[in-house]
Amino acid sequence: MKKYIEKQFNFSRYLDGISEKQIEEHLKLYFGYVKHTNLIREKIAELSKDKENNFYVISELRRRFSFEFNGMRMHEYYFEQFEGQSVNLNPESFLAKVLTEKYGSLASSIEHFIEVGKSRGIGWVVLSYDLAGQTPHIVWVGDHELGQLGGLPIIAVMDMWEHSFMVDYLPSEKEKYIEAFFRNVNANVLEKRFEDVIQDETFL
């Protein structure tokens, strides 16, 4: 069984409004998800040696896999967005075009993303793209695995767990974190993800 490996992120610059301490603690949590994604598979393999006796336990571990796997993967999407330089979305990019088509303007698509980020509880904002329906969706995902849109490729994510900002901000200052998030995103990363999605489609 191939193991999932901790991805190394290239943070060559200081983030603005998100401290090194915050990133450091956040990465520790990410490492925990990688570790537990592997652990859950090892435990299933171990218990499968006596499948009959362990059927129920294996089955319930499998049910939980999505929490750890998504916990790992969502953090990878997140941190990758801070690699390289902070760059705004290019209004001429394909991504900008589909967002503008749905939300009226780039500004209002960002406003929409921020609104979703103010959903009650903890989780993620996820921008994904539905090729079949030819439309982007910006949704809230609770925890890491409650409400993911099945099969849709992911273009952008914003972590709204409390651990992603509480080293720097109080819960009552959540909006400051959201602003800081947007100041630091390298939108080239998002554009690249979207281009990978549409590359073989006769698009636009």
Add this chain to the structure above:
Amino acid sequence: MKKYIEKQFNFSRYLDGISEKQIEEHLKLYFGYVKHTNLIREKIAELSKDKENNFYVISELRRRFSFEFNGMRMHEYYFEQFEGQSVNLNPESFLAKVLTEKYGSLASSIEHFIEVGKSRGIGWVVLSYDLAGQTPHIVWVGDHELGQLGGLPIIAVMDMWEHSFMVDYLPSEKEKYIEAFFRNVNANVLEKRFEDVIQDETFL
């Protein structure tokens, strides 16, 4: 706003062990998901005319979108698998190769899929493929939206809601439905889905 449209499925043959009545009732439920996927978006649009007053309501409707959208999309994946003829997985296909690589043999990958189908509660078995990790995953998804693997393309699904078999079978006969499911799947559909996923990768 583009509406989602009910997909028409081409059931040119009788299914074996899944009755026409069962399919008919199941399709009615699918139509309900399409309807509500559109409805939820219309309601959000309607309420957004007074965003300030309706912020909370809009936010909670958005949270629920994944249930309706996945309910629609998962049923589309499901019914498409019964289109055309019933065909076994080609052992020479790319899909067969990655399944064999992970599960030891085609037979044991199917056995694994069936095991996951016996998970407690209602939901779906989903076979998806992780390009980043170069490995397939067969997981259980509760309801339609609890435990989807974020961003992973979907190759095969099996509906394990009680409505998908109770026209023909009792809950205590769930395994007969699973057997019938496998007798009717057109594996070409799955192979095609997988080839779309890997087409641009230097694969295998």
Add this chain to the structure above:
Amino acid sequence: MKKYIEKQFNFSRYLDGISEKQIEEHLKLYFGYVKHTNLIREKIAELSKDKENNFYVISELRRRFSFEFNGMRMHEYYFEQFEGQSVNLNPESFLAKVLTEKYGSLASSIEHFIEVGKSRGIGWVVLSYDLAGQTPHIVWVGDHELGQLGGLPIIAVMDMWEHSFMVDYLPSEKEKYIEAFFRNVNANVLEKRFEDVIQDETFL
């Protein structure tokens, strides 16, 4: 460790619109919940012999206990309601009074209960009573464990899983089942439950 025991229900009469076959199949599922409530505890005990190695597995089994336990308990609340004779709620009962106070009339409280029963997806309608807030609540619970009101005593439940009616009705006939449910309930059971809740309160 004391085991949970299958409760025997006294169905001395034929139900109206809910067949013996339906009840029989439903009871089999109930027995499954009792069995798995015990099983999950046995497995935890077994794995606890090597706590260090099994910490994660134990923890995830514990998380799942609520599904099996509630699955057991909710079905007990449900079947008990069919014991004895079918009796309407006594308008002079304490329960009728608190329902009338909140919902305007007994009829509109029943209408409200039915409305909640038409929620999308599968689960339960639960009438519980909040002593601290001195008010009844009628809520939807997804699956068996998603959305239970913590700490509130339960007065009435209606099973809205598909297995509770699909032996007798199609999914598109769900409302017929709801009507049948109400024709068969022995409201004395609900009144008794409520009296147990308020017995030591200076009430009304």
Add this chain to the structure above:
Amino acid sequence: MKKYIEKQFNFSRYLDGISEKQIEEHLKLYFGYVKHTNLIREKIAELSKDKENNFYVISELRRRFSFEFNGMRMHEYYFEQFEGQSVNLNPESFLAKVLTEKYGSLASSIEHFIEVGKSRGIGWVVLSYDLAGQTPHIVWVGDHELGQLGGLPIIAVMDMWEHSFMVDYLPSEKEKYIEAFFRNVNANVLEKRFEDVIQDETFL
């Protein structure tokens, strides 16, 4: 409609290892739950004026009620435990006896509670008592509403959302918070809750 009112807690002493700032921020979040518990009911009442048109929206708001209500109520259970003085559980109390009976000793019941607190993700540890089964249960509840044991009275809770400790501790220091929690609990509050539960039972 009676509104839920913010409970005032009597913190006459300094907590040990949980700062005033931490409590202050945590109380702000509690106030948010009270506010939204009321808001959700107001919105339902408002939308019910045009029930036909708003059926779906009302239904989905109702589904969400458990999050806000439990969010309110669980915090009340939590903060009440810090009122008065820090007192250990009396080994002669009824509560100590049932815990000892199940877990072998008071110390191992506390150890068990702490273990559950180390579950992955965010949520609550809840000690409740099953009168029907005559046994206490210590379970994990995800978010506020995922996995509550239906109908069981609550004896003790520990908040394991990140907001409950991150003013004082890093996520990697979670155990220090758990220790601080136990140093500050007034176990008389728990004993009193349990006595209310068993008062009319021929108990022990």
